[in-house]
Amino acid sequence: MAAGLMATLRAVIFDFDGVIADDERLHLAGFRQALASHGIEISEAEYFARYVGYDDHDGFVEMLRDHGREVDEKTISDLMRRKARAFRELVRERVTIYPGVRRLLDDLRRPPGAVATGIGSGALRGEVELVLSIAGLSGLFDAIVCADEVERSKPDPQTYLRVVERLSAVCPGLMPSECVVIEDTHAGLQAARRAGIATIAVTNSYPAAELDADLVVGSLEELSRERCRSLVSEGR
Incomplete structure (x- = not known):
């Protein structure tokens, strides 16, 4: 962007677990099984304290290492299959969407001045699509990138940079500086910052004092298109 030009909000990108879906404890149950x-x-x-924010692969790697077990890809693949099966069964029984999700999506996507919406998640795509379908949120996101579509998980910026790239199909020439990311974990916030994207943290997983973001809120109910836009238009 040329010097002196102010960015305009063109896209809002959501993390999934802990931001849209209140399912971190379902993931924990899957890991445990x-x-x-x-x-x-x-x-x-x-x-x-230790594992939220990792995708399944890296989460299992760290869990095995922390408990003194050998780590090999065959074991990790088997654990991931077991966990995915358990999660699918659990989420069909009980899935909760955080308050304010649908209202914020409607506000962001309402013309005039609509902005694109995306998801950048450390969960598997099948899990994200299953929850979106159950919750009636399918079709409300212009681009989705999940753990099985990137080579490096958060806190690496690849997930969010790839969402920006895919959103360019509906927002030609989209730049990270024209986006806002909504996250709940340290790794996710770090990934967004490394991608050059403004950050909003929601206190669904950690208290406000532990979250380093441009804006910290207690709920998505506190957000609007205008509040997201202010983070970009004010500059950082």
Whole structure:
């Protein structure tokens, strides 16, 4: 962007677990079921302090290492299959969408002045699409990038940079500086910052004092298109 020109908000990108879907504890239950055969137990406190923000592959790698187990790709692949199967069963029984999600999406996408919407998630695409379908949110996102579509997971910026790239199909020439990311984890916020994108943190997984973002809110109900736009138009 040329010096002196002010960016305009053109896209808002959401993390998924912990931002749209209140399903982190379902993921924890899936991890626990998969790890049971290895004699590993993960407490809720340990999960939120240590592993939230990793995709399944890297999460299992860290869990095995932290508990003194050998790490190999065959074991990781087996654990991922077990966890994915358990998660699908759990999410069909109970899935909750955070308050304010649908209202914010409607506000962002309402003309005139509509902005594009995307998802950049550390979950598997099949899991994200399943939850969106159950929640009646399918079709409300212009681009989705998930863990099985990138080579490097958060906190690497690849996920968010790829969402920006795909959103360019509906927003030609879209730049990271014209976007805002909504996140709930440290790794996700770091990924967005590394991608050069303004950040909003929601306190669904961590208290406000622990979140480093351009704006911290307690709920998506506090957000609007204009509030997102202010982060871009004010510059950072």
